[in-house]
Amino acid sequence: MGVGSGRLYVAVAAGGFRRYATYRVATAAGVFTNTVFGLVLVYTYLALWDEKPQLGGYDQAQAVTFVWLGQALLAALAIGGGGFEDELMERIRTGDIAVDLYRPADLQLWWLAADVGRALFQLVARGVVPLVFGSLFFPVELPREVSVWAAFLVAVVLGMVVSFALRYLVALSAFWLLDGTGVKQMGWIVGLFCSGMLLPLNVFPGALGEVVRALPWSSLLQAPADVLLGEAGALGTFVFQGVWAVALLAVGRLVQAAATRRVVVQGG
């Protein structure tokens, strides 16, 4: 990739960022909703950890922090869906995708750049307020060292790439199914459950816990949260997320190649 095309993808990412920045009222509404959900969840977690302190190796403050991190990252990492996939699926369904394939830009990188731009905006716009609210009104455990925050941000960005790679596969299913609503829904279900959004993955009992922690979705919330909470080493986490990101992006390429041949067959 040359410098010129690198600049192109930066511009695409900036476009994605700006595009979401125009939805100001919607963003404010989202911040409000994230904060209310955090409030409801935080009390249930407090009750749970009252009953069993040190559940899953977290103390109460860590559990509370986990709730607010979940609300802060939900939109950025598109854990409950949302992002580029609706648009890409619509382009596949209508056949507009054929035009995209002729463009002198890589389809996967183009959408990755746009989605990272979106995610960075939502990280800032929808992430900060719930986390600040949570840390003002509840006992949280946040690190003081800048290096831990930096490592956390790297883990979040890697989580963004893994999240993109998963949703790219979901979107490409539209080449075969045309109506991808069902696959998208299944994608959310698995994502919500296996990312730790419903319950931290270290609280899951026995073998179930070990399986969900090894799956790619744990890169979305559990991995960055554990880096911030000092429960996981930064390097090991980066390697785990990086391996999943590369593997899933590679599968995405293979599927894309197969799908593109399909476009030629359909002539659309």
Added chain:
Amino acid sequence: MAETAHAAGRGRVAEGLRVYGLIVMMWVRSTMAYRTSFVLTAFGNFAITALDFVAILLMFSRVDALGGWSLSEVALLYGLSGVSFGLADLAIGSMERLGRRVRDGTLDTLLVRPAPVLAQVAADRFGLRRLGRVVQGLLVLGYALTVVDVDWSVAKVLLMPVMLLSGAGIFCAVFVAAAAFQFVAQDASEVSNAFTYGGTTMLQYPPTVFALDLVRGVTFVVPLAFVNWLPACYVLGRPYPLDLPRWVAFAPPLVAVACCALAGLAWRAGLRSYRSTGS
């Protein structure tokens, strides 16, 4: 005079229900044209809602009680809140699309039709797949009723269907009020999620879990506590939150009617303030 106005009002309600029924039937027929897609999305709806109950089960795999309530009692709260919310969501859940219609100007087409706007918006894109949520709630409720330890009386048995219907009424009022707010805010449909989805999530857990101010808020401001918390405390013989009097367990129908009336007024005010985008 008053009587004619009254009759006209009743005629308008009947007309609204008739229009609602017609549009709903149209959407059901169009849904049934793609049966596989319907079955899949209904199952998806079922599975997404079932997940929060799986999370509760996982919690109870590690503890015996939450806020002093057992799994069967929490399941009762969950089932009651899930069915009430599911019915409201099935009936008028698509109202959250109103903001989009205000933004893109397609609300105008509904305004010029000779039928009540509320009925048209409520029935818009009626999603039969939302039955998945109702079924999931009913299953958990059925499970809860078989395992929960209750000293049943006639009043308690009668309270069950009353609770479900009143709860659905209260949630419908929240949906309508949130839609009325969309006339002003246009782009803030997520705010309604805080009260609808957030509200039903809250009601799935015992009131003892939450801070008193939060319990006061959902009792006196947005009276969601009447959906299941207060009547369920009566059925289970548990102390009421906020030391409320015993009779409030039987207040849900009145609360539902009052909420719907207020939401109706809000809707009317919202509709009057509507200025088309002109596009």
